[in-house]
Amino acid sequence: MSRKTKDMLIKSLILLSTGFTVGILVIIIGYITFRGFGALSFDFIFGSADQGGIWPMIVSTMYIVGISLAISVPVGIMAAIYLTEYAKQTRFVGLIRLATQSLSGIPSIIFGLFGLALFVRAFGFNVSILSAGLTLAIMNLPVIIRATEEALKSVPQSYREGSLGLGATKIYTIWKVVLPSALPGILTAVILAVGRIVGESAPVLLTAGVLKDVPMSMFDGGRTLTVHLYLLAQEAISPHDFQIAFATATVLIVIVLIINLVARFVSAKLDKTKA
Amino acid sequence: MAENNKFKVENLDLFYGDFQALKSITMDIEANKVTAFIGPSGCGKSTFLRTLNRMNDLIDTVRIDGTIQLDHQDIYKKDVDVTDLRRRVGMVFQKPNPFPMSIYDNVVYGPRAQGIKDKKVLDEIVESSLRAAALWDEVKDKLHKSGLALSGGQQQRLCIARTIAMKPEIILMDEPTSALDPIATLKVEQLMEELKKEYTIVIVTHSMQQAARISDVTAFFLMGELIEMGDTNEIFSNPKKQQTEDYITGRFG
Numbered sequence: 001m002s003r004k005t006k007d008m009l010i011k012s013l014i015l016l017s018t019g020f021t022v023g024i025l026v027i028i029i030g031y032i033t034f035r036g037f038g039a040l041s042f043d044f045i046f047g048s049a050d051q052g053g054i055w056p057m058i059v060s061t062m063y064i065v066g067i068s069l070a071i072s073v074p075v076g077i078m079a080a081i082y083l084t085e086y087a088k089q090t091r092f093v094g095l096i097r098l099a100t101q102s103l104s105g106i107p108s109i110i111f112g113l114f115g116l117a118l119f120v121r122a123f124g125f126n127v128s129i130l131s132a133g134l135t136l137a138i139m140n141l142p143v144i145i146r147a148t149e150e151a152l153k154s155v156p157q158s159y160r161e162g163s164l165g166l167g168a169t170k171i172y173t174i175w176k177v178v179l180p181s182a183l184p185g186i187l188t189a190v191i192l193a194v195g196r197i198v199g200e201s202a203p204v205l206l207t208a209g210v211l212k213d214v215p216m217s218m219f220d221g222g223r224t225l226t227v228h229l230y231l232l233a234q235e236a237i238s239p240h241d242f243q244i245a246f247a248t249a250t251v252l253i254v255i256v257l258i259i260n261l262v263a264r265f266v267s268a269k270l271d272k273t274k275a
Numbered sequence: 276m277a278e279n280n281k282f283k284v285e286n287l288d289l290f291y292g293d294f295q296a297l298k299s300i301t302m303d304i305e306a307n308k309v310t311a312f313i314g315p316s317g318c319g320k321s322t323f324l325r326t327l328n329r330m331n332d333l334i335d336t337v338r339i340d341g342t343i344q345l346d347h348q349d350i351y352k353k354d355v356d357v358t359d360l361r362r363r364v365g366m367v368f369q370k371p372n373p374f375p376m377s378i379y380d381n382v383v384y385g386p387r388a389q390g391i392k393d394k395k396v397l398d399e400i401v402e403s404s405l406r407a408a409a410l411w412d413e414v415k416d417k418l419h420k421s422g423l424a425l426s427g428g429q430q431q432r433l434c435i436a437r438t439i440a441m442k443p444e445i446i447l448m449d450e451p452t453s454a455l456d457p458i459a460t461l462k463v464e465q466l467m468e469e470l471k472k473e474y475t476i477v478i479v480t481h482s483m484q485q486a487a488r489i490s491d492v493t494a495f496f497l498m499g500e501l502i503e504m505g506d507t508n509e510i511f512s513n514p515k516k517q518q519t520e521d522y523i524t525g526r527f528g
Contacts, residue, residue, distance in 0.1 A: 088335050158372035162434070165330060166385035166441060167362030176384070177374050272375035272421065 029253060036246030044247060049212035054248055056214040058255075060129060060222030063215060064208060065197050067133025068140060073190055075137075076144030083145070084152040085174055097149075104142035111139040112203030120207055130218040132208035136200060140193045147192070151185025152178060184267040191263035195256050201226035225252050281306045281445060281475045282327060287341035289322060289331070296322050298499045299341070304492075309467065309476045311490035311507065313483055315522070318496040320479045321369075324447050327477065328364040329357050345445075362389070365443035369450040371430035373422035373437075378405075378414050381422045381433055385441040400440050408436035409466050428459025435466065446470065448478040452485065464489055483523055487511050495519045 001009075047053020079100075087093040115135025125131045155178050163173040179186075201224070209221035210231065223231075225248060232245040282304035289297035297319045304310050304327075312320035322331065329350065331337045343350050350360055362385070373381050382404050383397045391397060401418065405411040410432040414425070422433050431451060438446055448467075452460040467489050470476060480486050486493050487507060494504040495518075503510065503519045514520045 156372070158368060158370060159374060161330065161333070161366075161368060162372040162374065162437075163384070163388075164333070165328065165361055165366040165368070166388065166437065167358045167360075168385070168388035169358050172388050176388075181375055272423075 032246055032249045032253065035243060036248070036250040039240075039243045039247035040250060044244075045251065048214075052244070054225065054228060054251065056212055057223050057225045057228045057248075058251070059214050060208065061198060061224040061226075061255075063129045063218075063222065064132045064136060064204065064224060065194055067130060067218065068136040068197055069190065069194065071134065071137040072140045072144055072193065076141050077148050077186060079141075080145045080148035080152060081174060081179075084149050085170070085178070100142040100145050104146060108139060108200055109202040109206075111135055112206040114138075115203060115207040126219060127207060127209035127221045128219045129208050129215050129222045132204045132222075132224075133218075135203050135207045136197050139200075139203065140196060143196070144189055144193055147189030148182070148186050151182035151189070154185065155181045180270075180272065184271045187263060187267050187270065191259055194259050198224075198252070198256060198259075199226060201230050205230070225255075279306045280304065281345065283344040283347075285342045285344075287323075287326065287343060288339065289319075289326060290336075290338045291334070292336045296499050297326075300501050302494060302501060302504055304475070304477060306475050307471065307473075308491040309471045309478060309489055310492045310494065311486035312477070312479045312494050312496060313481075313486050313522075314496035314502075316481075319499040320494075320496045321449055323496070324449055324477060324479050327445075327447055328361050328366055330361075330366065332357065362441050363443055364445045364447060365438035365441055366447045367431070367434050367438055367449065367451045370454045371427055371434050373425070373430050373433050375421065375423055377419045378422045378425070378433060379418040382436050382440050384437060404436040404440040405433075407439050407470070408432045409462065409469070410436055426459070428455050428462055431455060431459070431463055432466065435463070435470075439470075443474065445475040445477065448476065450479050450481055453481055460485075483511075495522060497522070 043051060044053055045058070046055050049056050083093060083097065087096075112135060115131055115138070119125045119131035119134050120127055123131075125134075159177045159181060160173055163177045164170070168176070204224050205227050208224060208227070210223050210227060211221040212223055213220075215222040229245055229248045229252065232241065232248060236242050236245055280303045282302075284300055284302050284304075287297055287300040288295060300323060312324060314320050325331045326339065326343060327345075327350075331339070339351065345360070345364070349355070374384060376384075379401055382401045383391075386397060386400055391400075402411060402415075405414060410429060413429060414420075414433075417424075422430065425433060431454075435446075435451075452463050455463065464485065467476060467478070471489075471491075478486075478490065490507045492504065493507045493510040495502045495510065495514075495516075497518055503514060503516045505515075510519065511523060514523060
């Protein structure tokens with residue numbers, strides 16, 4: 001085989017792989033929206049469960065996202081700041097880092113089981129959006145810590161030196177120069193975390209339950225979109241039931257897409273290193 | 276110690292872990308003069324410069340013996356406020372490192388870190404510092420544009436302006452022109468001529484011509500030791516040590 005044909009062959013293989021990936025994505029999204037589109041309506045999205053709507057599930061999902069971000073983002077960012085900016089690089093810190101990295105590899109159902117034992121039972125929060133929010137916060141902490149660490153490490157050391165060299169304190173340096181420069185990276189991590197929370201089903205099924213009402217307090221249970229989808233698909237008998245399941249999936253996809261687009265936009269706006 | 280000495284360094288050793296980077300450095304640095312440190316790469320001149328405002332504190336493995344006095348005060352004593360020291364001893368780095376913010380915010384970064392908030396005062400600091408750094412005319416119409424949009428030479432003068440805004444007593448410069456083209460270098464050197472009237476300047480340079488052009492006193496480092504220090508003209512025309520002569524005549528380095 002000549003070098004030229006070899007080159008052509010490899011190139012077409014690469015192109016084929018790319019086309020295959022994109023193709024599958026298009027087919028999945030296309031199929032789901034095609035099957036679900038007919039059931040999409042104002043009443044479906046904003047109606048109560050009795051009217052066949054999914055508004056309570058959207059609200060429950062958003063509450064759980066809010067609770068888990070409110071905890072995991074500040075705690076995760078502060079932990080990452082400690083690990084990269086303050087901690088001396090000793091074996092102990094290496095151990096902490098290894099532990100957080102291993103945590104991010106644990107299957108989510110195990111976090112669900114843990115949340116069920118700790119928050120639902122031991123703390124007595126019952127099956128509630130609070131229990132689910134806390135469980136997902138713990139699940140997401142390692143991801144946020146790790147991504148924030150990477151973002152902080154990518155801030156040029158010369159920024160820190162410049163700031164400290166001007167007589168700024170360490171905390172002022174971190175607050176005014178390091179964090180703003182790392183913000184696009186941190187934000188991307190947070191958005192990915194949101195996607196993960198929105199998409200999680202097993203742990204929320206265990207900790208938030210299946211109640212179809214809009215939760216009135218943090219201690220109420222609630223059904224998320226994913227859990228709703230899971231139950232719909234499981235109980236579906238008529239073609240109409242399937243259509244509702246696909247419509248729910250469509251809403252889920254649209255929410256995740258919107259979050260991603262907003263994240264890209266905000267991240268680009270915040271990136272001040274592009275003069 | 277003579278009255279016009281700013282720094283008095285005695286028997287300074289510095290270790291990176293087990294490696295000794297500075298060996299028993301003893302020198303005085305005079306006020307209102309330009310002192311240049313020359314020597315081949317890895318001779319310890321930058322490391323030594325960074326001991327003068329304790330920038331080496333940032334590296335975990337660094338250990339220091341000996342004393343450095345600034346105006347008769349030991350700067351490595353426990354109760355020394357490092358931020359205060361660095362305000363008095365400003366630093367300009369090898370690669371221009373403006374922060375990713377506007378020109379204005381870059382210049383007032385130090386004053387703001389000290390808690391100055393009055394807009395009028397900050398405005399004045401911006402204009403006077405940029406004028407002193409010979410940058411005002413080039414940037415006065417775009418103060419709120421990003422500092423990163425400037426050319427390399429302008430960025431370095433912005434960094435000098437940022438340092439001047441702190442009203443330091445001493446300015447340390449770590450090869451400030453090594454990342455600049457010849458024209459930008461010339462401008463920064465002209466600026467140093469102006470600055471030495473008001474500030475004590477200590478500059479590390481790779482270029483012997485630069486040391487000869489701008490400095491009053493030159494110190495030659497080799498392998499972590501201070502080989503020779505004296506009047507710049509003396510050092511370049513009539514060095515006392517063989518190693519100094521070898522270096523400035525280009526026999527090594």
